[in-house]
Amino acid sequence: MQILGYIGWRVGRGLLTFWFAVTVTFFLVRLLPGDPVLVVSGPEMTEEIRAKMLADFGLDQPLTTQYVAYMRELAQGNLGVSFLRSQPVTTVLFERLPWTLLLTSSALIFTILLGIPLGVLAATRARGWADRAVQVVGIVGQSIFVPSIGILLLYTLGLMAGLFPIGGAVNPRAVGFDRYLSIAHHMVLPCMTLVLSSLAGYVLTLRSTLIETLGEEYCDLARAKGASERRVVWKHALRNALLPTTTLIGLQLGFLVGGAVLTETIYAYPGIGRAIYEAVGQMDFPVLQGAFVLLAATVVVANLLTDLLYGILDPRVRS
Secondary structure (H helix, E strand, O other), X not given: OHHHHHHHHHHHHHHHHHXXXXXHHHHHXXXXXXXXXXHHHOOOOOHHHHHHHHHHXXXXXXXXXXXXXXXXXXXXXXXXXXXXXXXXXXXXXXXXXXXXXXXXXXXXXXXXXXHHHHHHHHHHOOXXXXXXXXXXXXXXXXXXXXXXHHHHHXXXXXXXXXOOOOOOOOOOOOXXXXXXXXXXXHHHHHHHXXXXXXXXXXXXXXXXXXXXXXXOHXXXXXXXXXXXXXXXXXXXXXXXXHHHHHHHHHXXXXXXXXXXXXXXXXXXXXXXXXXXXXXXXXXXXXXXHHHHHXXXXXXXXXXXXXXXXXXXXXXXXXX
């Protein structure tokens, strides 16, 4: 019963967060300067054509009426129709979604794979040169804006060194296995940008929790029984130190999703972030709203699963 109450509370909070994100997005989109009808039709349209298009788009109604209609359609899984493409928004976005999922999941995996050994290195060499180096790099990494990292990598490794492509996601002429190699090659710089921007927080959090865990009594007991320091760290302390970082992984996914919007724009990567950038310039409200709804749902679900996993791993949070 306690578990069901915990799950119900987390699910309810997730739904409330999703509703708030959708509502804020709906009204913010309509505060953007510009006229979507003008973007679609051009400057030579007549008032009659403009009035008809506003009616077709549903933009001639009061905001509250538009909001109620949008939420009703959203509850049925309908994200609307793109102003420019005259295609369902789901079709437009699901063409882009796999690229964003590939980029963010790869960045998250590399963040964890690099973050754990770096966090362990800093914690086991506390106050040593390795620990100080990790802290300095971590603080610098947290203070640098994602586009700054992206532009720096784009210029140095892409333009100057010519090691990686500076835009796109795949060479259209590549086929077979070469296509997969091309996708991986194009993804290096965007993935590296996201990893460098998110790695610092993960490493510093793991470092602090692991230092605290290594001072616990059960670690001292393991040492007294003759366990090597390496075994104490990797078998006993790290398992418990990773519990707080489980929640951080959910937060990191939200950060990666937000960072992907900027990263995909810099590298012309054809994901959801690039779709948002294009939709802003084209005043395509349905695509813009649908993209934010999709990203909000992804972040909310990821954080919900993280909370539930943390509750399973550590029953104390359910009390």
